[in-house]
Amino acid sequence: MLNSANSLPLQSLRVNPKRSAGMCGTIIFRQHPRTECLTIRRSTSRMKEQLSSKQQERNEKKKKKMAALANLMQLNDRDRVHEAELAKRREALLKSGSDGAASPNDDDDGGFVTVCSKRKPRNRLTIKNTSDESAACDADEPKIKRSRSAEGGGGDLPDPVSTLTEEQYKSLSAELRRRKRELEDMPGLRLREMGQRASLETPQDVRTPIFLTDIQHLLMSALIGRNSPCAPDRWCSLDKWLSLSHSVVVILEGLSLYHYLSNESRFEATNRIFNTKLEMLLPPQDEGKIIDEIAQIPLTNVQAQKLIDEHGSLESAVELNKDPTLLVKTIFPIEKQTCKDALELHPDDKFPRTKLLLSALQMVDEGYPIPLQGELHSRFKSFVFTKKRYAPVTDRSPMYGVDCEMCRTIAGVNELTRISIVDEKLETVYESLVRPINKITDYLTQYSGITAELMESVTKQLFEVQQEVSQLLPADAILVGQSLNSDLNALKMMHPYVIDTSVCFNISGVRKRKSKLKHLAQTFLKEQIQENDDGHDSIEDSRATLKLVKMKLANSIEFGDEILTQRKRIHEVVRASSGDSIKNNLFAHVAKRDKRTAIVTVGDLQPRLKEVIQKAEQAVPKDNRKAVHVHEVSSPKEAVRKVNEIALEHALTIANLLVPEQDFMLETAERAATKVDKLIERLWNTVAHNGLFLVLMGGSAECTKGVAKIAIKRLNGTNETSAPLSVQD
Structure with a gap:
């Protein structure tokens, strides 16, 4: 039944609904007649021809665009050559003028002569309208024609390229790719x-x-x-x-x-x-x-x-060869150094402690108060110096650990409420509570250790603390602290000589990712600090920062700095x-x-x-x-x-x-x-x-x-x- 069905047209097949139950599983389909197959083939061929003609049209358009681009490239190349020739002519004129007869003021001019003729500015394409051109034009051509000035554009326009052969198209495409790579490789x-x-x-x-x-x-x-x-x-x-x-x-x-x-x-x-x-x-x-x-x-x-x-490593060499105070001397009121003889290192140090000082550039980047013009001047105009005049810092200058605690006030900022200063012997030389100018809204006890009971009888104000700190510190003192910029901002004081443990110590391997003082003390000092539930102890933090810096000075410039240490390891392995x-x-x-x-x-x-x-x-x-x-x-x-x-x-x-x-x-x-x-x-x-x-x-x-x-x-x-x-x- 299936074979007989396949040999008949679809119109001749009539299925009786009563017999449909008996024909279960039988598939009835039709085949295209020969005429229909020929029609499909012809339509497919016509579609291919149309598609091919469209592709050819697109290719022709591409070639025309490429030809126009080739013309522009020729013009630009001619301009470059012409500019180079003009530059050589100007240089030759200057040279011939300087080598020729000297003018009466030749000595005053340092050997240079004045060239009076100046090249007039021009556009790449100049529009001209002359009677000679209009007379030579045909009746159908416009009287105004665009031409390239021989003086300003390096001669007449090149003959335009109207069409391109397949070989020219491929060659020009390769040239454009080469020029594109050159443009992409240009430094900037x-x-x-x-x-x-x-x-x-x-x-x-x-x-x-x-x-x-x-x-x-x-x-x-x-x-x-x-x-x-x-x-x-x-x-x-x-x-x-x-x-x-x-x-x-x-x-x-x-x-x-x-x-x-x-x-x-x-x-x-x-x-x-x-x-x-x-x-x-x-x-x-x-x-x-x-x-x-x-x-x-x-x-x-x-x-x-x-x-x-x-x-x-080259990084360590740069750190040891730099002078961090060079530009600081321009910004802060530092006296001139009278003695040029280099002082010996501190007996506990293996390299100069001045190499750990922050440079002026680092102080700006880290947010330290610094008397620089512009935005920084307006931001820190109410700040005061720790000393009226500073002495030049040396490798024997004393170090002082500083730590401050702050509380949130009604002004929406953290204001100073406690300051502690420790000397190199780890002895406390100054400690004081401070009454903020504005009313305290949050004591931040879990961090500062300050409570309402502690502040109840405090009357000392910020300006008094500034005066006492100024009297205490010597003129060449080096302040040491963890992120000391926040402490100096709270003190509203500026100081030129600073060692920041968050900068010279780094255990993360990423310069901008700073380590907490608690982790640094645990890693290098093997000490547990900031464990008190009542808040931080500013004296404890000051001593920890001084211990860290003294330990680094007793070792090397890369000690405690994972970035410098990694660089050194890499160079050792490669070597x-x-x-x-x-x-x-x-x-x-x-x-x-x-x-x-x-x-x-x-x-x-x-x-x-x-x-x-x-x-x-x-x-x-x-x-x-x-x-x-x-x-x-x-x-x-x-x-x-x-x-x-x-x-x-x-x-x-x-x-x-x-x-x-x-x-x-x-x-x-x-x-x-x-x-x-x-x-x-x-x-x-x-x-x-x-x-x-x-x-x-x-x-x-x-x-x-x-x-x-x-x-x-x-x-x-x-x-x-x-x-x-x-x-x-």
């Missing part, structure tokens, strides 16, 4: 919030400067990359650092923020080159020059490796497994380029800088090239020429130039600013594609505020950061 600098605060575009009343240390961190990241122990993440983000061709740093000693802002209109080329202009806090003039501090970074990969061999080859592989990107550092200075090198360079030379094997090339020249003009000769041969080139302060007197300031502007422009022309260019205006005796200007050069000689910089959280 993006400002974070702290960098935006330091920008000269920020109003002065809310502007907070960056530190010279921040610039050091940027240069270390540019040279060493992710192996750098000090990243500039606090204020900026350096992307694609491996693509940096080289770095050129220009230091202008004697030129301050005041000089620049007073004559900003004269810095035409400088303002065109740089969009990243930041206020920078500098060390005191008598404490050394900027180049001395910049040169403290490892100048070569071999020198960095020697620091690792000596100190266990044991690879032997001396680690010296060539640790900083592979620097070794691969095999480039060194060059220092160009006007005049003789300072003794401190000579010492730094000698250390770098000692780190290099005798059969290698010199680690640091020093060029002492007699004038800024010669310095520019020398930088132009050697910049591409070195990973880092530092030019140290002196700008006499008398040049910026009222009568000659504009002329001096123009000379400096030309000098910066000529140095900018020496920077290669993807080169990092920094200009540091190093302050003066009257104004210690400087300016840091940063740019990364592109193929056409422009700064990539011409658009507003993005802010990263």
